[in-house]
Amino acid sequence: MKGLWQLTWLEIKIFAREPxxxxxxxxxxxxxxxxxxxxxxxAAATPASPEAMFLKTGLPVLAAILMxxxxxxxxxxxxxxxxxxxILKRLRATPLHPxxxxxxxxxxxxxxxxxxxxxxxxxxxxxxxxDSAGTLxxxxxxxxxSTAGVxxxxxxxxxxxxxxxxxxxxxxxxxxxxxxxxGLFFPIALLPPWLRVASRVMxxxxxxxxxxxxxxxxxxxFHVWDIAAIAVFGALFAALASRFFKWE
Numbered sequence: 255m256k257g258l259w260q261l262t263w264l265e266i267k268i269f270a271r272e273p274x275x276x277x278x279x280x281x282x283x284x285x286x287x288x289x290x291x292x293x294x295x296x297a298a299a300t301p302a303s304p305e306a307m308f309l310k311t312g313l314p315v316l317a318a319i320l321m322x323x324x325x326x327x328x329x330x331x332x333x334x335x336x337x338x339x340x341i342l343k344r345l346r347a348t349p350l351h352p353x354x355x356x357x358x359x360x361x362x363x364x365x366x367x368x369x370x371x372x373x374x375x376x377x378x379x380x381x382x383x384x385d386s387a388g389t390l391x392x393x394x395x396x397x398x399x400s401t402a403g404v405x406x407x408x409x410x411x412x413x414x415x416x417x418x419x420x421x422x423x424x425x426x427x428x429x430x431x432x433x434x435x436x437g438l439f440f441p442i443a444l445l446p447p448w449l450r451v452a453s454r455v456m457x458x459x460x461x462x463x464x465x466x467x468x469x470x471x472x473x474x475x476f477h478v479w480d481i482a483a484i485a486v487f488g489a490l491f492a493a494l495a496s497r498f499f500k501w502e
Contacts, residue, residue: 261358269332269362280370282324287317287374314374315465318393319433321370322401322461325363326408327425332359333412334421342501360405367401368394389471396468399481400461403488404429407457409495432458438466457487 290313336342345355371394411428415421435445435453442453453459464480474481 258354258358258361261355262361265358265362266365269328269366280366280373283317283320283370284374286320287313290316314393314469315462316438317374318371318397318400318465319436319438319458319462321367321374321397322404323425323429323433324370325367325401326404326411326429327422329359329363329405329408330412330415330425331418331421333409334415334418337412337500338418346501356409360402363405364398364401367398371397389468392468392474393465396464396474396477400464400484403457403484404461406488406491406495409499410491413495413499429458432456433462435459436462438462457484460484460487 333342336345342355375390407428408425411425412421415424435442435449435456436458437453442450442459445453460480460483464477464484467477467480468474
C-alpha cells in the first residue's frame with residue numbers, strides 16, 4: 255500500500271509538470287461549461303425550450319463526459335510514452351506489482367477528474383448548480399465511477415497502440431463517436447436501427463444516462479442497469495487489457 259501511494263504521488267507531480275496535459279484535463283471542460291452556458295443563457299430564457307433543458311442538464315453532463323474523455327486520452331498517451339521510453343519496463347523490474355503500477359495511474363486520473371468537477375461547479379454555481387448537496391455528491395460518485403469504467407477502455411487502447419504518436423488520435427477516434435451516439439445531444443430513438451444497436455454496446459451511453467439522471471435528482475437506485483452495464487464493460491475491457499498489455 256505504501257508503494258501505491260508513493261507511486262501515485264510521483265505520478266501526480268509528473269503530470270502537474272506538463273502544462274499542456276494539465277490544461278487539457280482541467281481547463282478545457284471548465285471553459286466549455288462556462289462559455290457555452292453564458293452563450294446559451296439568452297436562448298434558454300423560456301424554461302420549457304430545448305435550449306433551457308440542455309443548459310439545465312445536458313451542459314453539465316457534457317462537461318463531465320469531456321472530463322472522462324480527457325482522462326482517458328491522457329492515460330493512453332502517458333502509458334504509450336512510458337512504454338516507448340522504456341519506463342514501463344524499468345517499473346516492472348521493481349518490487350511493485352504490475353497492478354499497483356496501473357492502479358496508481360487510475361487514481362491520478364480520478365483525482366484530477368474530481369478536482370476538475372470541483373472547479374466546474376465553483377465556476378457555474380450561480381447558474382448551473384444541482385438542487386441539493388445530496389445530488390452533488392451522487393453526481394460526483396457517478397462521474398468517478400463512470401470515469402473508472404471508461405478508463406478500462408483506455409488501458410485496452412494503450413495495450414494495443416504501438417507508439418505514443420498514434421495514442422491520442424486513436425483514443426479520440428474511438429471516444430468522440432461514442433459521445434455523439436450516447437444520447438447526450440439527441441435521443442437514441444432518433445438514430446437508425448443499426449446505430450441504436452451500436453450505441454447500446456458502448457459504455458458511454460450508460461455513463462450519459464447515469465449522469466443525466468443523477469443530475470436531475472434521481473437516486474442511484476433508479477439507474478441500477480446503467481451502473482451494472484458500466485461495471486460489466488469495465489471488467490471486460492480490463493480483462494482484455496490485462497491479456498494484451500505489453501510492458502515493452
